[in-house]
Amino acid sequence: MLNNGSKFFIGLTALTAVSFGVYMLLIHPSALGATALFGLVAATAFLATMVVFTRDGDTELGDSSVLSEQPTASMWPLVGAAGAALLLVGTITTPIVALFGIIFLLATFVEWAVQSWSERASSDSAYNATLRKRLMNPIEFPVLAAVGLGVIIFSFSRIMLAIDKSAGAVIFIVLSTLILLVGVLFTFKPALKRSLVLSICVVGALGIVAAGVGSMSSGLREDLASAAEEDHYMHRECGAEASKYFDKLPLEGVSLTSSIDTVIELSGGKLIARVQGINGEQQSITIPRANPTNIVF
Numbered sequence: 001m002l003n004n005g006s007k008f009f010i011g012l013t014a015l016t017a018v019s020f021g022v023y024m025l026l027i028h029p030s031a032l033g034a035t036a037l038f039g040l041v042a043a044t045a046f047l048a049t050m051v052v053f054t055r056d057g058d059t060e061l062g063d064s065s066v067l068s069e070q071p072t073a074s075m076w077p078l079v080g081a082a083g084a085a086l087l088l089v090g091t092i093t094t095p096i097v098a099l100f101g102i103i104f105l106l107a108t109f110v111e112w113a114v115q116s117w118s119e120r121a122s123s124d125s126a127y128n129a130t131l132r133k134r135l136m137n138p139i140e141f142p143v144l145a146a147v148g149l150g151v152i153i154f155s156f157s158r159i160m161l162a163i164d165k166s167a168g169a170v171i172f173i174v175l176s177t178l179i180l181l182v183g184v185l186f187t188f189k190p191a192l193k194r195s196l197v198l199s200i201c202v203v204g205a206l207g208i209v210a211a212g213v214g215s216m217s218s219g220l221r222e223d224l225a226s227a228a229e230e231d232h233y234m235h236r237e238c239g240a241e242a243s244k245y246f247d248k249l250p251l252e253g254v255s256l257t258s259s260i261d262t263v264i265e266l267s268g269g270k271l272i273a274r275v276q277g278i279n280g281e282q283q284s285i286t287i288p289r290a291n292p293t294n295i296v297f
Helices: 004-026 032-057 076-090 095-119 125-162 165-188 194-218 222-229
Strands: 262-267 270-275
Touching (some): 076 095, 125 165, 125 194, 165 194
Antiparallel strands (some): 262 270
């Protein structure tokens, strides 16, 4: 068993290691802060090793009291292993994967520590479970609700981006009507079984998530897919070409005419000038002395 000092130093080492990983991913790997954090990780790891080796300077006890009940099973080691795997994969793929790994590791650290503490609060397992719920449920439920709502919103957005615009409006109305009807049912039938209410909510959420996964696999609809492949430099018309991408009235735009004196265009191999306040195309422009002049080419 580890003593309290060993646990503190191991926790400090883990915290500094997570800080070092976040700094590497989100700021810059070669920055001075990364070097300082790496040195801090090495120092705390060395101290943790020495404290574990010396057992906080305590002498060995002759007999230790046997726990009345064995600790219960925990899923958090598996979650921590998944977080470590995601962190390693994220270092060679995308930062978002590594960020999820860090979140899993932090959740494992907090939940496992609280579970270990609650199991040793007393010899009554029911009281220990109640103690853990009183401490963690006010934190777990809002976090889980926010994550679940975010997954549903993201899935619904994938559905709306994959289907046609006209069909999207119809689906939005139908889903809103169904949600309203289910809410009315729950209001006027408060005696419904909890299992039935939970089943309806779970089936609806899983249906939206499954539809979102299918829509994501099918990709964006045609017009959005073609727009995503373009950039600002794919349509370079600068004359009076008959193009749907060409700005037919460039001089009438408020953002363009603000503080602009002249617009110079290339038309038919020749440069022409359109001066504000002068009708027609000009071959030359006059710039006042000592005044700032803005010209758009």
